[in-house]
Amino acid sequence: MDDWRQGGFGLYVHWPFCQAKCPYCDFNSHVTNNIDQKRWVIAYLSELKRCAPPLSGRVLNSIFFGGGTPSLMMPETVAAVIEGAREIWPFANDIEITLEANPGSVEAGRFAGYRDAGVNRVSMGIQALNDEDLRRLGRLHSVAEARAAFDIARKCFDRVSFDLIYARQGQDLAHWQAELTEALSMAIDHLSLYQLTIEEGTAFGDRYARGKLRNLPSDDSAADMYQATQDICGAQGMPAYEISNHARPGEESRHNQIYWRYGDYLGIGPGAHGRLTLDGQRYATETHRAPGAWLQAVAAGSGESLCQPLPREDTAIEYMMMSMRLREGMNIPRYIALAGKDLPLAQVAHLVDLGMVTHTDQTLCATDQGRAVLNAVLRELLVD
Known part of the structure; x- marks a missing residue:
């Protein structure tokens, strides 16, 4: 229970508004000029x-x-x-x-106000340290502005993270290695490093479908960039914990x-998801996506659009899929308690032989090699 x-x-509090919609973004974000913030506080x-x-x-x-852009x-x-x-x-x-x-x-001008409000960590969406690529990604800031904002954040907060996207148009391994090394020189303590993914329903997705998203x-090459990311960050004392x-x-x-x-x-706010355990039952929750x-x-009583009990098997699957993203891996007794059954031991042994996972009585962990192809590893583990 x-x-x-x-x-x-x-x-989790979702703020659904942005100044502009980035062409790669499939998050629930909207562009508007007028926001009644008092109304949002009340909601x-x-x-x-x-x-x-x-x-x-x-x-x-x-x-x-x-x-959005909180x-x-x-x-x-x-x-x-x-x-x-x-x-x-x-x-x-x-x-x-x-x-x-x-x-x-x-x-950046609001950072001190957020600190005084109680925020103690900022996660900055820098995305690239190259002005041409920032323009391609639809970002409204320059590298100089990003560096200035980062410096302000460092003065206001003890903990600052920022995001970068790699495997961008025209990017090769050498350029990514140089950019990542530059990022690591910025007195950073946390980095989120994402491979560019082309999602349906985005501007990039539409261009890609028409053959217009070139280079x-x-x-x-993307796999080489992923491996270089592990090597460079690990050597700088910032290993991947996920x-x-x-x-x-x-x-x-x-x-x-x-x-994880x-x-x-x-989860509150438009399009926010949640997982809540109520009276021993885990529920998946969702809220209405459109801000209005x-x-x-x-105002009518509840922003929730879904509160669905999760079957026992689904909770075990979700736990596996989330925990195997972590370097620390999955707790096997916990998985067994959720699933009501053991892991598929033949498949686990096969993955061990391939060097994709390590296995003890207590934990199942994806290796560096296994995390690079985690979806394939999970498919093997989730076989009926």
Whole structure:
């Protein structure tokens, strides 16, 4: 009944607005000129109060403001949500409160306000350290602005992370190695490094389907960049603790670890997802995606569009799929308790022989080689 405690309890707050829609982005984000932030505060606080009763008494380990571009929120809006959560749940002594930010001058000007509101970690969407590639990615900032914003963030927050995308158009291994080395020189303690993925329904997806997205690296070249990422970051004391995330020891994202360790998290805001254990049953939750529809639904009583009990088998599958992304791997007794059955031992032995996983009585971990092809590893483990 208390399986979620092994991962912790977090709050995700989705801010759905951006200044512009990036051509690679398939997140629930919208561009608008007029935002009534007071109305959004009222809606967020209403949702927190609605969700509070069955979750009372829990200790809150993390809050994550994601988006969209949360650095478009006024610091007063962020402060009100944090205070609203504090009135409902006791905060862990080391609670992590993260806000995603774009490195434009407007957002950077708000950093001190976010700090005063209670934010203690910023995750910056820098994406590239090359002005031409920033333009291709639809980013509104320059490299100079990103560096200036990073310096401001470092003065305001003890913990700063930033994102980069690799395997971009026209990028080769040597260019990525140089860019990553430059990023590591910026007194950074956490990096999220993502391979460019072409998603359906995005501007890049449409261009790719029409044969207009040219000069993408080959699969082999992208794989070389992934391996170089592991080697360079590892040599600099920032190994991958998860497939796409690198950190110095102790600087791992605690909120994201709740996801990967399959804890509970409440999601509020348009399009937010959650996983909550109520009376021993784990539920998948979703909210209305369109900002206007969400606001109207909240005003009518609930922004939730789905609260679905998860079958036992699905919880075990989700736990495996999330935990195997981590270097620490999956706890086998916990998996057995969730699934009601053992792992497919013949498949595990085969993967061990291939050098894809390591296996003890307590843990199953993907090796560096296995994490590079994790989907194939999971397909083998999830065979009926």
